[in-house]
Amino acid sequence: MSKLVQGYEVVIGFETHTQLSTDSKIFSRAPTQFGAEPNTQASPVDLALPGTLPVMNKGAVERAIRFGLAIGAHVAPRSIFARKNYFYPDLPKGYQISQFEIPVVQGGNVEFYLGDEKKSVRLVRAHLEEDAGKSLHEDFIGQSGIDLNRAGTPLLEIVTEPDMRSSDEAVAYAKELHKIVTWIGICDGNMQEGSFRCDANVSVRKPGSPYGTRREIKNLNSFKFMKEAIDFEVRWQIEQIEDGHEIVQATVLFDPDTGETRAMRTKEDAADYRYFPDPDLPPLVIASDWVERVKGEMPELPRVMAARFVADFGLPEYDATTLTQSKAMGSYFEEAAKASGQAKLASNWIMGEVSKRLNAADIAIEQAPVQAATLGKLIQRIQDGTVSNNAARQVFDALWNGEGSEVDAVIEAKGLKQMNDSGALEKIIDEVIAANAANVEQVRAGKDKAFNALVGQAMKASKGKANPQQVGDMLRKKLGA
Structure with missing residues (x-):
């Protein structure tokens, strides 16, 4: 049962305009x-x-095929283009070339995790179409202009069933879709530049009732705004219904400055667009051998890579899913795991220390100053007892900040090698025991806090170079604890 908001169930469907990564437009040779x-x-x-x-544009068709294969959809052997008729200043033809009755990609689903819960959103279709131009409003001179650079840019519009039940689930779906289209190389995913634009169809209903009237939130260009917009729209619709008003189907925009949605126009239905087959374009025919060739060239998909990480490296499913958020991160983990021979430790470091620094610097893992093989070598040095976990973080700091590029050289330069001389360590422990008689008596009386204090004193005396495990073992032996 989905979580209710003030006694209402939230129903969300998505339409995502994915700009395809071709060098030229969908029906012309103009650049993009x-x-x-x-x-x-x-x-x-x-x-x-x-x-x-x-x-x-053959390249646009091939990218649509690639997407269909990635989501387990049916790639139509024959599809047709239609004219979607409407008037807008940035649409010079007075119609948009799109697909209506027979789209190129049909069905499929997108799977993802929301916390520990596995979710699946069904797709209705993905169809090829051209983008419109852009209206530029110059408030300071009170005029508007039209930029037709985007006109004809190839888009794959991806439409879901209304399967999502919360803003968190909607954002998780959008992130997973974004990962898929960038992973398979059909879109650069740049939301700020408009390469990945999401429209959320939002409605509310009492549980078990028919679907409510939906309102479409257009052009959500960040995951943060996506959640804020949906949450506001849900609250607004519930308030309207509770106050006795009917929801009118409409297209709305989200204003990030106010955190509110506002109506732009009443929502059109398919009949309003007067779709009819485009007489200038023959049916799009995709031969089975073309589909097979594209299938043979597909990269390993994220869900397949995650399953392999679980099977080959023994990772928990959560780790495997997190490490396949991008192809680059998956490759980074795999190299670090093989270099270190310690897959789980490599996973912990990447999800922890590495990710923390990537987020702080606002960079992708491809730009990480510490290479995967270098991280693997550092993990080896933890495992063989050369450095402690604390010292390893200091080494990682130095490597990240460009104070060296070789693990062993940084360890030597900073004097971070753990003390492996058992004779010298035994002498330190004897001195600590002699200087802390009160703590020794408390340890013998069974007080763990006193024992930890002795370990701390020994580590301090060794300037952090002793192995804490070895210190503890020697203390227990000497004190009979």
């Missing part, structure tokens, strides 16, 4: 690079000049 001067990347086809005809 981000950040160009306005209207410098719009071809006659994108501008809908008379006499121009669209030509399908």
Whole structure:
């Protein structure tokens, strides 16, 4: 049973516009690079000049096939393009070329974890379409302009069933989808540049009742805003219903400055767009051998890699899922695990110390100053007793901050090697016992706190170079504890 909000069940479905990573547009050869001067990347086809005809971009189709395979969907051997008719200043043709009745990708599902609970969201479809241009509103001069650089940019619109029941689940789904499309290389995933734009369809209902009227929150471009927008919309809809008002189907925008959604326009239905097959584009036919070739070129998928980490390295499922948040992180772990021979310790270090520093520096693991093989060597030095865990963190600090690049050299330079001379350690322990008679008596009386104090004194006397386990063992032997 999903968690209720003030006695209501939340129902969420997603439509995600994923910009495909082709060098040119979906129906023309115009480039798709981000950040160009306005209207410098719009071809006659994108501008809908008379006499121009669209030509399908094979690379866009191949990326759609790749996505279909990644989510276990049916890749349609024959699909068609339609004209979606509506008027907007940044849509020069007066219609958008999209797919309606027969999309290229049909069905499939996205699996992910929400905490320890495994979730699955069913997909309805993923279809190819072109993007529109962009309206630029210059408030300081009171004018608006149109930039058609984005017009014709290839998109794969991914549509889910209304399977999500909370903002946390919606965000977890969106993150997993983002991971999949970047992992298989069909999208760069840059949300700030508009490469991965999510629309959330949100409604509420009493448990067991039919679905409520949905409102679509458009163009959510960060996971943080996604959660805030859905949470506000849910509260707003419940308040409206409790006050006796009906929810009107609408498209809304989220304002991050106020933390509120606001209506942009009433929501259109499919009939409003007057879809009909595009007469300039023949059906898209995808031969089975093309699908098989793409399948053979697919990378190992995240869920497959995670299962392999559990099977081959004995990792807990939580670790394996966390370490496959990106292909680069999975590769980093695998190299560190093989270099150290200690998979679980490598996992702990990457999920702990390494991730903490990546987050603090706001960088990806590909940019980590400490290479995976170097981390593996450091873990080896912990295991063979060369350094303590505390000293290993000091070594890691130095490596991360560029104070050296070789583990053993940093250990030597900083004098962090653990004391392995049992004779010298025994002398230190004898001196500690002699100087702490009161603690010794308390240890013999069974007081653990006094024992820990003696261990601390011995570690201090060794300047942190003694092995704490060895210190404890020797103290117990000498004190008969």
